[in-house]
Amino acid sequence: MASAGLSLRSRFYGRLPLLLAIGVVFLMLSALSELDPWISLLGYSAVLLLGVFAPDAREAEAPPIVRPTGDTGFAEAVRRLADALPDPCVIVDRRSLVVHVNPAAGIHFPAVVNGVPIAYSMRFPVLIDAIEETRIHGTRTVELHQQVPNETWYKVTVAPLAEDDPENTGVLVITLQSLTEQRRLEALRSDFVANASHELRTPLTSLIGFIDTLVGPAANDKQAREKFLGLMRGQATRMAKLIEDLLSLSRIEMRQHMRPTQPVDIEVLVREVAEGLSPLAADANVEIALDLVAGLEPIRGDRDELYEVVENLVDNAIKYGADGRRVRIALVAAERPGFAAKLTVTDHGPGVAAEHVPRLTERFYRVDADSSRKKRGTGLGLAIVKHIVSRHQGEMAIRSTPGTGTEVDVLFRR
16 A cells, blocks of 8 residues: 555656646636636646546556466566576566566577567567467477577577466466577588588599599500509598598597696607608708797696697698798797696798688688698698697687788697
């Protein structure tokens, strides 16, 4: 009762200027003999009563409180249950006005607020149709695909709150389960299979063509046979390297969330890689310059995988930066807290345009596919590096300037 009295009083004071203005109008009409004083008094009394007791538009459209079985405690329990859900959840009344938005929904759909029709804030025809069908046929499940500002997918379930409760007939609970990560992984898997099939198909087709030539027209041609056998060896080597990289990537992904713990002397490892790749560098007429700080503390990791990281980075620098005739490998103590060492591999080759840099760690991504294949690149080297660094909880950064070269930094944790 006290709250009702307070509401009437606040409504009266809120409309007081308007009521006073209307009173002045009635008074002037009575003074000018345009209106009988008694009629003027009755008319103003009626306006005064309407001004105090009649609700305004906002009060008339205020959403009803959800009170299943007439129990306000149960209504609060429904809200708390919705708030506890990890997925977005929105409750709407029989008029499809939003009556509750849980925190997850507030984050993913900030435009959805209480008291506003759901159709105004979530403009998905498939969702609006599902709401109407749920009112007639019961629970419905649909999928939403949103492309702006980011591409997202949601599995939406629209269900009645209490079908057998007259007080809550028409109240619906809308839950939205994100399918974005699942769709992204499916797309990656599909692209991966398509790219791997393409990369394997090309050398296989070449091998079949060479074999057919050797069996047919070049069966007795010793010179042609030697030439084609050399080409066949190159294609077979390329396939073997591709399969090796695919298996390596698969092994790393299987252990992605298990950080290795064995101590590794990163300085010794870098020297071993540089020594192992020195013949390749000599063939490419590239000098490997080492700038290593001695006495660095060991880092925790898998030695074989860390060897693969350094080897891939240096191998890429030699292959794609050979024009610069020099590759620099620097190893220093990391300045950032929590990290033990920083490895920097720099070439002075043609570099890469800025738009390509963010995609260099994607599987099978090549800036120049023909040049990469000629250099026996599989397009998986930097993807492998990225996954290994991620497994070791390290960080990787690539910088490149056309005409200047490319620099890759890797931070290793303690």
